[in-house]
């Protein structure tokens with residue numbers, strides 16, 4: 001493995017498993033430019049002034065209001081932030097887009113409408129449209145004059161998206177495709193002006209089409225009655241002999257899967273970002289309530305059990321934020337490098353998002369599960385009032401749940417994170433074999449029981465995470481050796497390996513961020529970030545150990561099992577750290593600030 005280096009060398013996608021990197025090579029939320037902060041402030045002010053006061057009305061299904069607020073967000077440049085300037089947008093980089101979307105993530109059902117429009121609604125045309133298609137649609141999309149939706153899912157094909165049955169047949173005069181079929185769960189379905197529809201030409205060639213929502217033959221189902229994001233329009237869309245001009249084919253005929261999957265890469269990243277914003281909001285709401293609610297003559301925030309909850313929310317959010325900006329930084333860096341070599345910026349973004357598709361899948365899972373944890377604990381902090389619709393956390397709890405389901409369920413994203421890694425290795429893009437063999441050799445050697453004599457502040461944590469990589473390489477390597485091509489049938493094992501990967505990425509991101517902060521501000525100024533980092537890593541290594549144990553035990557026995565379990569224990573070792581005291585210190589700061597404050 002490479003040693004730390006101060007020269008800027010951003011890891012490629014998936015390389016975090018086999019290489020070390022320096023804090024100098026990552027981006028963090030702590031180093032935003034004034035302009036980026038200003039964008040964040042604009043989005044924050046907009047959500048608190050326009051969305052929050054209207055959320056009850058929005059949740060009672062008021063599409064006119066949702067549209068009006070979308071239009072207002074466009075006037076501030078938010079709706080078209082990521083659309084290039086030549087098409088009427090602001091052309092911001094991914095970090096800036098992230099800062100904006102974090103704030104949008106506090107906007108409940110309205111955020112779902114915004115995200116579907118700017119993400120899966122707009123990106124297919126931005127990435128895959130012809131120049132004419134871009135000129136025709138993007139300025140209107142950025143201005144909020146055209147609203148967009150994305151029609152992939154069908155009653156019979158959700159996760160198995162390529163199993164779609166919607167059919168397209170070319171008319172005899174060669175001018176139109178005629179679409180027949182049914183799409184389901186379409187966000188913004190009730191008011192969208194255009195749909196990106198995936199259909200199979202002649203029942204075979206999976207292809208995307210831009211379809212005018214007013215086309216003859218399109219009809220909509222009624223609004224779905226949902227568990228959460230109630231104000232977001234979700235409908236079925238029926239296509240009955242809908243004529244679509246041939247010039248509305250999007251991308252290459254038969255290559256619709258490229259559009260569907262590539263749009264999902266960046267969509268997953270953005271979903272992680274939205275979840276981060278939602279998590280911060282729910283955490284602040286819980287802190288605020290815990291400070292106000294008196295029981296046994298004291299605020300409930302003074303109880304250790306409540307402090308634990310508040311601090312653990314913050315620890316997880318800090319980890320999610322560290323991972324988020326690390327990924328955004330990697331993608332932005334690659335875009336800049338490609339653009340410097342002459343690649344068109346939009347294409348560069350597409351290439352970069354694909355390069356970091358493993359990290360995007362990881363963030364989708366991690367971000368949505370952190371949000372679910374936070375809203376669940378927020379309800380608990382609220383006690384009975386948490387169960388009442390009169391208080392804000394019930395909505396947060398309901399709205400959170402969808403994030404583990406759309407943009408690829410978390411199971412599908414877990415499976416993908418591992419299969420994409422294995423595929424990269426098979427294509428020769430990522431050398432997993434050499435480090436995996438080195439770990440096998442190390443397993444048979446005498447263990448190094450020594451601590452780390454280095455005077456590096458985070459020497460113990462760095463050693464622990466370097467070893468955690470070995471634990472994953474050992475587990476994954478053995479699983480690949482054992483099952484070969486049949487590994488994909490061992491889903492429980494893949495889930496465990498994926499959980500280990502997610503934990504590693506989060507742990508390393510939090511460590512690198514705090515190390516960067518430490519180098520800038522000094523130990524005293526970031527003592528609580530150090531506490532959060534050590535707390536996360538300490539618990540994370542336990543979780544990595546447990547996942548590894550489940551996996552290894554499923555396909556080994558006798559001496560091999562014993563040796564591997566011993567190796568796992570060795571590779572997930574970390575010095576004892578008092579997480580209770582650390583969480584108390586973190587909680588005390590949250591309580592003092594009366595909000596999430598890191």
Ligand SMILES: Cc1cc2nc3c(=O)[nH]c(=O)nc-3n(C[C@H](O)[C@H](O)[C@H](O)COP(=O)(O)OP(=O)(O)OC[C@H]3O[C@@H](n4cnc5c(N)ncnc54)[C@H](O)[C@@H]3O)c2cc1C
Nearest residue numbers: 150151152153158159185186187405406407408409411412
């Ligand atoms: C509110 C809402 C908004 C949505 N918006 C849109 C939209 O705008 N456009 C759009 O096209 N779609 C949209 N969707 C659809 C969404 O993307 C799908 O619901 C999702 O992809 C899952 O598909 P499914 O519901 O058919 O579940 P299924 O695919 O039937 O999955 C059911 C369960 O089985 C698991 N599973 C499935 N396959 C596997 C496998 N191979 N291995 C292991 N486990 C598996 C899943 O993880 C899940 O737990 C939306 C859905 C909802 C609920």
